[in-house]
Amino acid sequence: MRRTTRHKVNLGVLYTVLLAVVLLLVLLADWAAVQENFFDPEIAKSLWPEIITVGAKNTILYTLVAFFGGLALAVVLALMRLSPIAPYRWLATAYIEFFRGLPALLVIIASGFAIPIAFGWRPPGGIVGAGLAALIVVASAYIAETLRAGIQAVPKGQTEAARSLGMSGPRTTIFIVLPQALRIVIPPLTNEFVLLIKDTSLLAIIGVAVGERELTTLARDELSLNSNSTPLIAAAVMYLVITLPLTQLVAALERKQQRAR
Amino acid sequence: MTSRITGAQPGARAIEIRDLHKYFGDNEVLKGIDFHVDQGQVVCVIGPSGSGKSTLLRCVNRLEEPTSGTILVEGVNVIDPEVDLDEIRSRIGMVFQSFNLFPHLTVMRNLTIAQNRVLRRGKDEAVEIARRNLEKVGLAGKEDAYPAHLSGGQQQRVAIARALSMDPDMMLFDEPTSSLDPELVGDVLEVMRDLATDGMTMMVVTHEMRFARDVGDKVVFMDGGVIVEEGAPLDVLRNPQHERTKAFLSKVL
Numbered sequence: 035m036r037r038t039t040r041h042k043v044n045l046g047v048l049y050t051v052l053l054a055v056v057l058l059l060v061l062l063a064d065w066a067a068v069q070e071n072f073f074d075p076e077i078a079k080s081l082w083p084e085i086i087t088v089g090a091k092n093t094i095l096y097t098l099v100a101f102f103g104g105l106a107l108a109v110v111l112a113l114m115r116l117s118p119i120a121p122y123r124w125l126a127t128a129y130i131e132f133f134r135g136l137p138a139l140l141v142i143i144a145s146g147f148a149i150p151i152a153f154g155w156r157p158p159g160g161i162v163g164a165g166l167a168a169l170i171v172v173a174s175a176y177i178a179e180t181l182r183a184g185i186q187a188v189p190k191g192q193t194e195a196a197r198s199l200g201m202s203g204p205r206t207t208i209f210i211v212l213p214q215a216l217r218i219v220i221p222p223l224t225n226e227f228v229l230l231i232k233d234t235s236l237l238a239i240i241g242v243a244v245g246e247r248e249l250t251t252l253a254r255d256e257l258s259l260n261s262n263s264t265p266l267i268a269a270a271v272m273y274l275v276i277t278l279p280l281t282q283l284v285a286a287l288e289r290k291q292q293r294a295r
Numbered sequence: 296m297t298s299r300i301t302g303a304q305p306g307a308r309a310i311e312i313r314d315l316h317k318y319f320g321d322n323e324v325l326k327g328i329d330f331h332v333d334q335g336q337v338v339c340v341i342g343p344s345g346s347g348k349s350t351l352l353r354c355v356n357r358l359e360e361p362t363s364g365t366i367l368v369e370g371v372n373v374i375d376p377e378v379d380l381d382e383i384r385s386r387i388g389m390v391f392q393s394f395n396l397f398p399h400l401t402v403m404r405n406l407t408i409a410q411n412r413v414l415r416r417g418k419d420e421a422v423e424i425a426r427r428n429l430e431k432v433g434l435a436g437k438e439d440a441y442p443a444h445l446s447g448g449q450q451q452r453v454a455i456a457r458a459l460s461m462d463p464d465m466m467l468f469d470e471p472t473s474s475l476d477p478e479l480v481g482d483v484l485e486v487m488r489d490l491a492t493d494g495m496t497m498m499v500v501t502h503e504m505r506f507a508r509d510v511g512d513k514v515v516f517m518d519g520g521v522i523v524e525e526g527a528p529l530d531v532l533r534n535p536q537h538e539r540t541k542a543f544l545s546k547v548l
Contacts, residue, residue, distance in 0.1 A: 189395075191391060191393050194358050194395065195389075195391065195395035196397075196409075197358065197381075197384060198356055198384055198389035199385065199409035199413060199457070200386075200461070201381070201413055202381050205412055210397055214397075217399060
């Protein structure tokens with residue numbers, strides 16, 4: 035057989051298998067039960083408009099707070115990580131390794147329950163504030179590593195050119211290195227942002243006031259209220275509505291950056 | 296070009312280097328260099344790659360940290376830890392082999408950012424000076440372009456204009472034409488020639504022997520971390536005294 039012919043036959047087999055599996059699943063599923071449990075139109079209607087005005091709104095709000103809080107903290111961490119002063123490097127490395135090594139869920143629980151009990155200190159913003167503080171702390175550890183890579187990817191000649199013009203070290207960092215580093219890490223940062231959108235669902239564990247619920251908390255409450263999984267599906271759709279355009283944006287940015295090289 | 300340093304006389308030492316040693320780890324790349332550039336002089340440093348000529352040039356504004364020795368720039372020892380290095384650097388223009396323009400800034404911003412941040416010049420004054428220097432390098436009208444949209448030769452001329460916008464007392468050129476396509480080299484050399492004619496003090500590490508011969512006041516040949524031979528361009532290039540100089544020149548001429 036010629037190579038192209040064999041290739042076509044192989045592809046044909048693969049498509050047939052895929053089709054067979056899908057057909058089998060469709061035939062085996064109990065569609066009435068599926069619809070009753072996951073796609074109840076009455077329940078879906080009852081979620082409106084809270085799923086947008088409360089759930090989606092808070093998910094986006096919490097993501098933005100966690101991301102930009104984390105980014106600000108990450109700039110400091112990344113610069114400490116690259117500092118010529120060893121103790122700064124150690125501190126930043128310890129912080130980053132510690133919080134990257136823990137599940138975000140544990141940090142949220144610690145921030146929401148353990149720290150207030152142990153130290154009698156309550157973060158501003160109540161339990162949501164505590165959860166967001168935890169998300170900021172965890173996000174900053176990841177973003178700091180991304181930023182460090184970005185800073186190191188800025189050619190050394192850029193620093194040399196700036197210094198040879200008489201610009202001081204800090205000025206060179208602020209006006210020459212960081213702007214270029216941020217540009218380089220926009221795609222991985224957007225990725226970080228998408229991960230954070232989903233991580234806000236972990237706030238469901240600490241239990242927040244009705245108006246402060248994000249998508250997952252809201253869906254879980256509605257799930258137990260109705261003994262029906264439709265709210266979960268609705269929340270899933272909302273997450274995809276938010277995340278899909280963003281992941282497409284990342285892909286577009288990466289293509290653009292490839293071309294610019 | 297008016298010097299910002301008062302009392303800089305033509306003929307006085309702009310750069311004076313005494314017994315300069317530089318190690319990279321165990322590797323001694325500069326083995327006791329004595330070297331000087333007078334005000335208004337154009338000194339070309341030639342030699343095979345790895346001879347230490349770029350390292351020597353980069354020691355002048357301490358982009359490279361010397362191991363020992365003395366480097367006087369207009370009489371001030373740049374190795375003195377008390378010295379204000381940023382202030383000294385702002386008076387020494389530097390042009391790199393790889394241009395090193397700031398890619399995230401427009402041409403105009405490349406030329407004004409250090410004027411604003413280092414010399415504390417106002418926006419209008421900085422823009423005015425930048426325009427004048429862009430014109431000087433033949434790139435008036437490119438103010439709003441980004442470096443990526445310029446050819447290599449244009450980028451290097453912008454880099455020269457960026458250095459000139461600081462009104463430097465002297466210019467260092469580190470193989471300014473080595474990464475250019477051959478047909479773009481001429482424009483950059485032309486700009487450098489004009490600078491020399493204007494009386495700019497220049498130290499040029501280069502492989503352009505014709506430039507060294509026509510524009511240089513002095514040619515210095517380095518090999519293996521030492522200065523092997525120096526003198527008037529025609530003497531060194533036409534009538535080299537040392538075997539190593541002869542061997543090198545026979546390869547490049």
